[in-house]
Amino acid sequence: MASKANRNQWYSRGSRWVQLGICFFGIPAGAMAANNCAWINETTASSLLGGDAVGQVSAADAGQTTVCTFTQTGTDVVRTLRVTVEIAADPHARVGALAQSCGADSAPLKAIGNEALTCSADDRKGGPSERLVGRVRDQVFTITIASTLKKDSALTRDSLHAKIYLAAEQVAGNLF
Amino acid sequence: MARIASILIVSAGLTLQGSMAALAAAQQAQTQAANISAQSVSPAPPPPPKYTPPAKGSPPVVDTPEQREAIAKWKERAEQKLAAERQAYNDKVAPSYDFHYGKKNPYTPGNVQVVGDGFLNPGAFPTAEYCGTCHQEAYSQWRQALHSNAFRTPFYRTSVNILIRDKERGIAFSRHCDSCHNPIGVLGAALTADSKVDRSRFDPDGLTCTTCHSVVSLDSTNGNASVKMGVPSVIVDENGDRIPGMVPFDMILRHPERHSKAVMHDFLRTPEFCAACHKANLPSPLNDYKFIRAFTAYDEWQQSKFSQRNPLTFYTADFTTCQGCHMKRNPNALPDYGAKSGTFASHRWLAGNTAVPFYYGFDEQLSKTIDFLRAGNYLNVDIFALKKADSDKLIAPLGSVPYQLAPSETVDAYVVIQNKNIGHSLIPEVRDLYEAWVEFTVKDSAGTEIYHSGFLKPDGMLDPRAHSFTNRPVTDQGEFVDNHKVWTIHSVAYDNSVQAGRSVLVRYEFRMPADANGAVTVTAKVNYRHLRQSYLNNIFGKDHPAYPVVEIASRTRVMKVGDNAPESPEPNDNQDWMRWNNLGIALLDQFQYKESIQAFTEVIKLRPTYADAYTNVGLTEIVWEKYDSARTAIRKALSIDPNSARATYYDGLLQRRLGNTEREIADFSKVVEMFPQSRDARRELGITYYQQNSNSAAVEQFEALQKIDPDDLTAHYNLSILYRRIGKLKEAAEQQAMFVDKKVDPGAPTYGLNFLRLHPEISTESIPWHIHSDLERSSGGPQNGK
Numbered sequence: 001m002a003s004k005a006n007r008n009q010w011y012s013r014g015s016r017w018v019q020l021g022i023c024f025f026g027i028p029a030g031a032m033a034a035n036n037c038a039w040i041n042e043t044t045a046s047s048l049l050g051g052d053a054v055g056q057v058s059a060a061d062a063g064q065t066t067v068c069t070f071t072q073t074g075t076d077v078v079r080t081l082r083v084t085v086e087i088a089a090d091p092h093a094r095v096g097a098l099a100q101s102c103g104a105d106s107a108p109l110k111a112i113g114n115e116a117l118t119c120s121a122d123d124r125k126g127g128p129s130e131r132l133v134g135r136v137r138d139q140v141f142t143i144t145i146a147s148t149l150k151k152d153s154a155l156t157r158d159s160l161h162a163k164i165y166l167a168a169e170q171v172a173g174n175l176f
Numbered sequence: 177m178a179r180i181a182s183i184l185i186v187s188a189g190l191t192l193q194g195s196m197a198a199l200a201a202a203q204q205a206q207t208q209a210a211n212i213s214a215q216s217v218s219p220a221p222p223p224p225p226k227y228t229p230p231a232k233g234s235p236p237v238v239d240t241p242e243q244r245e246a247i248a249k250w251k252e253r254a255e256q257k258l259a260a261e262r263q264a265y266n267d268k269v270a271p272s273y274d275f276h277y278g279k280k281n282p283y284t285p286g287n288v289q290v291v292g293d294g295f296l297n298p299g300a301f302p303t304a305e306y307c308g309t310c311h312q313e314a315y316s317q318w319r320q321a322l323h324s325n326a327f328r329t330p331f332y333r334t335s336v337n338i339l340i341r342d343k344e345r346g347i348a349f350s351r352h353c354d355s356c357h358n359p360i361g362v363l364g365a366a367l368t369a370d371s372k373v374d375r376s377r378f379d380p381d382g383l384t385c386t387t388c389h390s391v392v393s394l395d396s397t398n399g400n401a402s403v404k405m406g407v408p409s410v411i412v413d414e415n416g417d418r419i420p421g422m423v424p425f426d427m428i429l430r431h432p433e434r435h436s437k438a439v440m441h442d443f444l445r446t447p448e449f450c451a452a453c454h455k456a457n458l459p460s461p462l463n464d465y466k467f468i469r470a471f472t473a474y475d476e477w478q479q480s481k482f483s484q485r486n487p488l489t490f491y492t493a494d495f496t497t498c499q500g501c502h503m504k505r506n507p508n509a510l511p512d513y514g515a516k517s518g519t520f521a522s523h524r525w526l527a528g529n530t531a532v533p534f535y536y537g538f539d540e541q542l543s544k545t546i547d548f549l550r551a552g553n554y555l556n557v558d559i560f561a562l563k564k565a566d567s568d569k570l571i572a573p574l575g576s577v578p579y580q581l582a583p584s585e586t587v588d589a590y591v592v593i594q595n596k597n598i599g600h601s602l603i604p605e606v607r608d609l610y611e612a613w614v615e616f617t618v619k620d621s622a623g624t625e626i627y628h629s630g631f632l633k634p635d636g637m638l639d640p641r642a643h644s645f646t647n648r649p650v651t652d653q654g655e656f657v658d659n660h661k662v663w664t665i666h667s668v669a670y671d672n673s674v675q676a677g678r679s680v681l682v683r684y685e686f687r688m689p690a691d692a693n694g695a696v697t698v699t700a701k702v703n704y705r706h707l708r709q710s711y712l713n714n715i716f717g718k719d720h721p722a723y724p725v726v727e728i729a730s731r732t733r734v735m736k737v738g739d740n741a742p743e744s745p746e747p748n749d750n751q752d753w754m755r756w757n758n759l760g761i762a763l764l765d766q767f768q769y770k771e772s773i774q775a776f777t778e779v780i781k782l783r784p785t786y787a788d789a790y791t792n793v794g795l796t797e798i799v800w801e802k803y804d805s806a807r808t809a810i811r812k813a814l815s816i817d818p819n820s821a822r823a824t825y826y827d828g829l830l831q832r833r834l835g836n837t838e839r840e841i842a843d844f845s846k847v848v849e850m851f852p853q854s855r856d857a858r859r860e861l862g863i864t865y866y867q868q869n870s871n872s873a874a875v876e877q878f879e880a881l882q883k884i885d886p887d888d889l890t891a892h893y894n895l896s897i898l899y900r901r902i903g904k905l906k907e908a909a910e911q912q913a914m915f916v917d918k919k920v921d922p923g924a925p926t927y928g929l930n931f932l933r934l935h936p937e938i939s940t941e942s943i944p945w946h947i948h949s950d951l952e953r954s955s956g957g958p959q960n961g962k
Contacts, residue, residue, distance in 0.1 A: 036370065047374040092719070111536045114331075114716050134331075137717040166376040169328055173379070176333040176715060 013028070037068035037081055039141075039171040045070035048163045049079045050146065050154035063087065077127075077149040083171055084142045091138045098133045098142060113141075113172040118164060120157070127152050130160040132168050136175035140142070143167050180894035220244045221308035221315055224511050225425045244307040244414060247427070251419045256799060257422040258300060258407060265297035269365040269372050276348040277461060283362050285462045286355025288401035291392060295365040298378050301408045302422045307385040310425065313512035318385065319524040320541035325532050326382030327358040331609075331707060335660040335668065345462075347371075352462050355401035356453035358513065360389050361407060361713070386410075394448055396874070398886055399455030412438045417507040431515070447477055450498040454605070457887075460917060463663040466490045467886060467917045468663060471607075473498075476600035478853070479886070482601075485853035485884075486901035487821035489677050490761055490788070493597075501599060502527055528603070528610065530724040531706045546726050549704060553748060554598045555729040557700050558755055562735070565685075573755045574733060575743050583737050585688045588947065591700045592615065594679040594750070594758045601673040603645050603704070609660055610707045612728070615701045616948070619688045621694060622747075627686040630701075630950045636709040636722060640937040641949060643682045646708075647671035654930025659714055666921070669928035670942035681762035685949035694737045701730035713754035753782040753789075769800040787817035795826050803833050821850045825857055832864065840864050848877075855884045862894060871898050887918055933957055 033132035037045075037057050046053040053072035065086040072079045082164040088094035095115060099106055109116040109132065116134030121144060123129055130145035145164050147155045155163070230237075239247070273295075277284035282295070290296050304324070308315025318324050326332070326592035336354070340347045347367050358379065366373035378384070391408035409418035411427060411434045417437055428435045443449045458468040481489040482496040505519040512520050524541060526548035531543035561572030562579065565586040571579045572590070581587065593614065595602045603612045620637050630642035638644065648669040649657045657665050674680045688696060702853030704726045712720055732744070750758065760775035773796050779789040794809035807830050813823035828843030844861035849855055862877030875898050878891040884893075890913035899908035932939035940946045 041371050041373070041375065043372050043374045044376050047376055114720065166380065169380060170375060172330075173328060173333045174337065176330045176337055 001141070016078065018138075021100075031108060037083065037086065039068065039174045040070075040167060044170060045081045045167075046072065048079055048167055050078070051054050053079075053081065060086075077147055079147045079152070079155060080145070082142075082144045082146075083167075084141050085171075085175065087138055087154060088135070088140045089138075091135045091140050093137050094140045095133055098129075098140065102131060102133070108169070112165070112168045113175065116168060118161070118168075121146070126150070128155055128157060128160055130164045132164050134172060136172050141171055141175065143171060157172060190553065191800045210878075217797055221305045221312065224310045224312065224513065225429065227310070227429045229513070235428050235498070237261055237430055239414070241266075247413055247419075250423065251413055251417070251428075254420050254423075261299065262292070262294060262297055265299075265364075265455055267295040268638050269295060271919075272368065272370055272372060273365050274346075274348045282365070283355060284619060285349065285352035285459050286401050286475070287395065287398060288355040288362060288405060288406045289395065289402060290363050291407055295893055296363045296407065298360050298362075298366075299375070299422065300365040301360055301386045301685070302410060303383060304381055305578075306422055310428070310511040310513045311385075313508040313520050314385070314514065314523045316510055320536075321524045322527070322529050322532060322537035323383040323525060324381055324718070325536065327354070327361070327695075328380055328382065328605075329532050329535065329784070330715050331535075331711075338659055339659055339663065342663075343502070345903055346890065349449075349462055349663070352400065352459075352921060356383075356456075358382060359401060359405065359524060360384070360729075362401075362872070367873075386439075388444065388449075391441070391444075391449070391452075393442055393516060394452060394864070396886055397451045398451065399450055399451060399456065399457060399472065400459070401453055403452045409438045411435050428579045429513075430468055445497065445499055447483070447498045450474060454498070458665060463665070465666060466921060467663060469918075470665075471605040472789075473600040473604045475885060476580075476604065476676055480599050481674070483853075485851060486856070487825060487847055487854050488856055489822075490792070496599060496846060498599070528704060529706050530704075530726060531712075534724055546873070549726050549728050552597055554596060555602065555702055555749065556592075556594040556596045556750055557702060557729045557731040558592040558758065559589060559698055559700055559731050559733045560592045560593065560755055560759055563588040563590065572917050573752050574757075575745060575749070576752055578742055579740050579741065580646070581688050581737050583688060583692050583694065583734060585692045585737075586685065586951065587688065589616075589684045589686070589698060589700075590759070591682045591684065592679050592758050592762055593674065593682060593700075593702060595676055598676055601675050602702075603673060606660070607645075607647040607671065607673055608649050608657060609707045609711050611638060611644060611646055611705045613642045613646075613703055614682050615639060615642070615699075615703050616682075616684050617696045617697075617699045619699075620689050620691075621696075626689070626696060627684065627950055629684060629950075630703070632725070635718070635803040636706075636712075638709065640950065641940070643672070643941065647673065647679075648928075650927050650931045652927055654927050654934065656931060658710060660711070667924035667927040667929040673674060674940060678765060681766060683947045685947055685951055686714045687951065688735070688737055692737055695819075696735050699730060699732040704728050705748035706843065725911040743808045753779050753786070756782065757789070757792070760796070764792075764796050764799070768945060769796055772796045773800075785816055786811040787820050788824060789815070791820065791823045794823070798826060798829060803830060805807055806830060819850075821847045821854075821857075825854075825860070828857075828860060832860075837864065837868060841868075852880075855881055857890065858884065859888065859890050863890070866894055866898070871901055874898055875902070889915060891921060 018047065033061040037055055042053060042055040045055060049070065049072040051072045051074060053070040055068060055070045065084050067163045068083040070081040092115070099117055102117065102121070106117045108118035109118050113134045113136040116132060118130065121129040121131035123146070127147035127149045129144060132143040136140055143164055145160055145167065193574045264363070273283060283289070304318060305317055336338045336350050337348050339345055339353065347369055349532070351362050351367050355368055360378040361367055361375065364373055364378070366375055386408040387405070390406050390408040391403045393404045395404060406418065407420045409420050411419050411423050411431065412435070413419055415435060442722035452920055455472040455474045456470040458470050460466050467709060477483055477498060481491050481493040484495045499521070502525045503521045504550065505521050507518055508515045508520040514520060524544060526545055528545070529550060530542060530545050533539070533545060559574055561574060563570055573575060574741045603610045613630050617625060619625055629639060631639045633639065649665040650667050650669050651664045652659060652666040689695065705723060707723070712723060714887040755776050756778040758774045760779065763772035763775055773793055776789055776792040776796065779786065779792070783789060790809045790813035794806045796812060797803070797806035797809060809829050810823050810830060813820055817823065824843050826848045828840050828847070829837040831843060841864055843862070846858050846863060847857035848861055851857060858877050858881040862874050862881060865877060874894065878895045878898070881888050881891045892911050896908050896911035899911060932942055
């Protein structure tokens, strides 16, 4: 526990250096906007990924999918949290279609939006990954948390399930 | 940090190593909790450490000097750690925080305050899982209760998100709502654009254990979270000083009395504590308009018989607090070191919300909520009387008198709904979202429906002509505020809630069958739904499951064509005197004074020595401005019960009419002496003194009144004048400003009228004396709600 606390302090210190850097050198306006995800903030995403993550938003034109991607880069690992949101004419059917990629282990998740299901989305070459597909009214969203490290102690199978639930509460809560 | 503290304690020769392991486990649980507590069914906290409660009455354990020193060191370290973390946190979040109302008001429009400087880091709050280790019963109940889900539910988020997305307002304004729904977020500076705060730590837990149990003082009964939050602490030291943060369980188990001192302030058991959030107003910083009292379950309780603070209630009862109904002690099913004699005060806070447990699948909470709503004899439904179309005579009380009905005869059924044992209004608080209504059915002997009011349509919407105990807040354009956009509320088109202890008369017209042997079965129910269908549709769209409808109380009577003999009462039926009394109360509230007095007179016939019956006649006559006959009735009441504070109060009003100032003062003073928290008696006594130019005596009464009800307009108005007279110009200006802000906008009723003009199906409901009918009338008549 103490080491965990120390690690958090280290991250804190790290982020302070980043802030200091920002103060001195400034950052491009476009990059500022890039962090402005409407459904989950960078600090929350960082907490879920286990370290300071950098967010990027690809804002969509009307009718297209908006994507927020948070990337946490470690010495031997890259962890990502990706959120997509789109408006669907038949949202229930769209959730079904997106869930096709989930495979047999998908499970419905109670109390996330109107409906939601989750599944593992492990990449054979990469590490563990969890995916969630859900909707709030006609807004269909996906959340994917993934790691490039095969045995990632920060993103175990159990913790992935819990983390994606927390992420989903943030995303769905902000979509309501 | 914990490691350093552990070393210090071990070096002090203490035996807290085991507890350090337990603390580490708890901290691990806390970390995991951040991950899993959002789940609908949370895993239980780790098993509790071994503990044998001290024998009852045994003195607290005395620490050795070494133990005292170790605790002192722990405290010092904990305080240093907290200070450092809080400072670092503020350095991180404050620069980008939107101090919309200035640096001195970081939490406005909410009223919450916090001990110490700057924002309080969310990590300072020990999690529910930490508390739940020893309080497993409390934890498991809380997890399913409304308090733990105060923030995250779609029902709340949909409303607050509209405010956050409002281009003229934004997330800073949502501190008004979140001060109660998510206080850790407010105090932790999370409610700002471009937030730098990890919301997964606290959003899922809403009001966690260490929010309520860290409050150190109640600032007022103004609501909107009018509390001061202390730095969370689960134990105090030997001097009573708080030790911040988590501590090893052994430290608590060795000194449970110090744990209690830290987390169990006496005010937690008072209604004033509940008032902090179960009382809300819409302040001008939120709505750019003026102060509007949103709801106040606390004041409703204070005016009810259960508070024993109001001498003017129609009935009396044992003193019961909010906690007395909503936190009843039950045998605990899980280990809980806070249990007393195997029972624990419920942390389910059972009330009316069926939507949250339904959505999350909290079946136990849902079933207990339904049981709660149906238990307790909260409401009485009385199919009290019939009135034939061609007669003014009332056939009443049904069941006690014989009567005849003819085939095809048209009758009015008088249904009296009594808010009998709720300590607040039916329905309380958010009346624009909650829905309680009367479902009235008449079926013939074959079971065919003859008349049905208060049905649900296939789309789930309630019959628009149902008698509902709701209200209709409207904007300045006269539009219904359907999405709980409270900052747009300018008026209320109607409010059909029933205050505690009062009754309402609902009249239904129907026609008896043509068959000479026919009979009808008449049923009146009060149903409750959380929430209105259109609001559920706003949240989920129309493709959501039907939310539970709970029948709270009902009564059925069979009426035959031909002779109807008296019948035995049912167990929950009121006695006849009370049935008449309730009719009288309902008629009084519907401005039918003559009929009200007739009903109260029937009470006198049945209970000639019941002083309140005469007082009821007297008060109705006062309202009707028939002072001479009122005097006779009040004198009679006082002759039966000379110490009746209620009759004495009305006597005071009557003495004022006669100019008997000494008697007037004596009456109101007597009531104040008997009921020091009677706002009515304080107000009237203050007015009397004001009229007598007894400035200091008047000030004393109005100041006392303001302590009871900080919104009392009479107090604001008179104090603004009185303070000026005695040279307190600053205070006078403050009172004047509050009076101007709180006084009802004289133009506001027109907004309600605009709404009613556009909604004739509801405008009838805004008239106190109305009738529900499907029958066609030659004059046109109301339209069938179907």
